[in-house]
Amino acid sequence: MLAKAWKGEDPRGWWMSEKLDGMRAYWTGDALYTRNGNKIAAPAWFIAVLPQGIALDGEIYMGRGRFSETVSVTRKATARDPRWREVCYMAFDAPEIPGGCEQRFQALQRIVRDACMDWSRPGRCPLVYVEQKVCKTREDLTRFHEQIDRLRGEGVMLRAPRSRYMNKRTSDLLKVKKFMDAEAVITGYTEGTGRNEGRLGAYTAKLVGSGVRFKVGSGLSDYERDYPKKVGTVITVKFQELTKAGVPRFPSLVGARDYE
DSSP states (O other): OEEEEOOSOOOTTOEEEEEOSSEEEEEOSSOEEETTSOBOOOOHHHHHHSOTTOOEEEEEEOOTTOHHHHHHHHTSSSSOOGGGGGOEEEEEEOTTSOSSHHHHHHHHHHHHHHHHTTOOSSSOOSEEEOOOEEOOSHHHHHHHHHHHHHTTOOEEEEEOTTOOOOSSEEEEEEEEOSSEEEEEEEEEEEEBOGGGBTSEEEEEEEETTTOOEEEEOBTOOHHHHHSOOOTTOEEEEEESOBOTTSOBSSOEEEEESTTO
8 A cells, every 4th residue: 555645635534643764564474575575584583473364564664764774674685683673563554454444453453462462572572553643633734743853754644534455556545744755766976076076976867757867965875975876776865846847856865775
């Protein structure tokens, strides 16, 4: 189930939750997969806490602002990275539970509670229910979004009341963000100047869909400037808005999508 962008629709009566800065992952009931169907090599103890035979939709998550680190941990072919201890599976839906989202939320809370009852390892249970709250007024949404923004979160997810789960992009699920985002393909490189002389200054890229070309040099780590992604890699960028020509204003790299 994929979200569309919120364009000012009346949010009253909708369910709101924090938009997580993690990696989307689907639990089939016996294995974890990325959005594109690639199996995630999670540790056996992590898999053991997830409910057998019950499908979940959620995110692999390490905390706000740790998207790149999350990808680094979960994309490996083995699950030996000790940072898995800091990973949670944030469950926000149970696709196979019948009824509207309210019924799925209630069932999901019970599923998570029951799954974590036997958790005996140090630290908190890695399976977490994503809290949902009803938006009563537009001001509710504004205050919630501002609160998350102060914490440097990604934004807010809005879900239509009584909505069914659908395996597609739907207007029953909306994302509210301070910044827009889009996918682009790396087409080349420009050399850096100053402290970045002799290494990557920016990627040249084109937006998926429109093909509009632009540069993105913000959001790159020192490691990435020394070891750039390959031409053809799909990346996610965030930006304030599109110009009349369709060019992202003040683009910043969020991360590469080569983990999928």
